[in-house]
Structures are given as structure tokens and as C-alpha cells.
Amino acid sequence: MQDQLIAYFSAIMPLTAEEIAGIRESMCIRTFKKGTVLLKEGQIAKECYFVLKGCVRQYYVVEGEEKTSNFFTENQWVVSVNSFMNKTPANHYFDCTEETTLVIGTEQKENDLYSQFPKFEKLARIALEKGFGEQQAIVATRVTDSPEQRYLQLLTQQPALVQRVPQYQLASYLGIKPESLSRIRKRIALKAKAEQ
Template identity: 35%
Template sequence: MEQIRAYFNNFLPLTDNEWNDFAPCFQKEELKKKDFLIRQGESCDFIAFIAEGIFRFYYVQEGEEKVTAFFFPGDFVTNYRSFLTGKPSEHYIESLKPSVIYKIKKTDLNLLYEKHKNMERLGRFIAENLYLTVAKRLDSFLHSTPESRYQELLDRNSKLLQEVPQYMLASYLGIQPETLSRIRARK
């Protein structure tokens, strides 16, 4: 739990009183490799902090999996669009290895927002950072080469990235596995 508090303190330090109201709202869950945090068609009513593990965020188009994001320890994972709108998710979130997460439900979060002004500010900061992450990903597809996108991913978490299958990395980068092999050979 201290890992979560440290994360939040990067945005906005929480008082002991705020943290004492916040911490009990998190529910610890352990997932096995290939467990789904959410499936396409389900509504997402939570945000989860990853203590251990790796997750992929993907959708299926014409029978082919399209990976749009990876999440590592220290990240929050959710389908934020479904979380905000209550509509069913168009994506899957799957664990790629045994994982430990801490989930907080939207209803609990909203109660905390009402009780603590700082919590509302914290939620805004986190939402802004989620937006910046998505914008950066979009920009990388518009302006960067697959090799640059691969390097950005390596810079983010090269050790854990070794545990992600090559076909998933290639899908994330928008390239074929053979192209990824050539990029890796040049590194």
C-alpha cells in the first residue's frame, strides 16, 4: 500500500486523514497468467494499481488481436472510457504473468471526491496524466518510426519487456513480427 501512497504523493501529498479514508477502499486481488481484468463487452467500474505483473490492453479486429498498451508495476490500469461512461468496454485487459493489483471502485472514488477536496484534485491530475499518455502514444504513431516506438518502450521498462511475446510487441508497434526481429537485430 505504501507503493500506492508514494505514487499519489508524486502528484499531491495526501494527509494521514485523507490516506486513512482512501487506503481501505483498495481491494487486493491476485491474478494468474492469462486472467482477464476485464473482457470486451463488460463495463469497467474500477481503477487498479499494479503492484506486480504486466497487463496488455487489446481489442480483436477481424480475428486479429491489436495491442494498444502495456501496463507495468507502478501503473494504474483501467478502461478509462468505460469507467467514465459506464458503457461496455471494447477492449480486453489481460495479465501476462502472475500479478497483484489493488482495485478501487468508482463509487468509492466518488465518495472520496465528495469528502476530500484534495482527492478530487488528485483525480484530476491522474486523469490529465492518462490523457497525456494517450496523446503521446497517438503522436508516436503519427510522427515516429516503428524503431523509435520500440526504443521508447524499451526505455520505459526493458527488463519486464523481455517477458512480453514478440507478436504482442509487434502488434503494439503496428508492425509484423519479422520487422520487429530486424529492429531488434539492429539494436
């Protein structure tokens, strides 16, 4: 599993054998049970994560109701950016929707790698920009697309996610009620049947 993170970084820029050894040395990998809460609202994030296997959900609690804003799966970073970087309390939660294996990073580990390998600062910046771009695209679809368009896009971009998370969480992520998601699924199935 260690090779997954190495492959991720190597796709951004080539790494020397020494740099690969440095990453391996600093790596802390842990597996969390389904339902484990990694971060609670009000806590200051002291860790960031890279998903090797599994799924982490980000959600907010609004008037007692959970509102899902994101799912992070294999080869994605899970970071409460504002809380982690500015040492401010998080306004959301991270939890594991299934058994999840993560690489755990801390500020200290990050700084140690930067001082040993200055090139990693650029690597981290590129990875952060990539993640930020993905998040911006998700936010944009919430403004520009209908729930059905968002669901179809999800089926295209992350088809496995539809099978991996409960329907009520998926509906919340799409900004609709579970009944509306059922109607959208039926409509899509009927359309597909009619086109056969």
C-alpha cells in the same frame, strides 16, 4: 504494497495522516494469475486498477486478430475511461500478461473517498491528466515515428517490458509483424557491435 499507492499520490500532493488512513481503509488489493481477463469487449467496466506489480495488456480483436494497443506496468492506472465513466460497453480487452497484483477501485469507493476528502477529486483529476498525457504521447509516436524508432524509444523508456512480454505481443504493440521485429532487433544488435 499499500505504501506504493500512497507514495504515488503523495508525489502529486501532500497527504495528511487522516487522508492516508482513508486510502488504506478503502483499498482492495488482489493478485491475478497470468492470462486472467479483467475486461472483455462488450462488457461495461465497473472497476479501475492501479498496478502494484505485474503487467496488464490492452488489446482489440480486429478480424479475429489481437491488436495490442498498450501495456500497463507498476505504478500505472488501468482504466477503460469511456466505459467506466459513461457506462458504455468496452471495445477492447484487458488481460494480465503475468501474475499481477492490483489495487481495485470502483465508482462507489471513489465517491465515498471524495465525500470524505474533497481534495481527492483534484488528486484524481491530476492523476487522470497525467495518464491521458502519457497515452497521447504513445499515440503520437504511432503517427510520427518508424517502427524502429518506436522500438528504440521503448528500450529507453521501458526496457524491462521487452523481456516481460511475448515477442508477438510486442510486435503487435509496435504495429508490425514478429518477423519485422526480429529484423529490427538484428539491425540494432549489428549496429551496436559495429560501434564497439
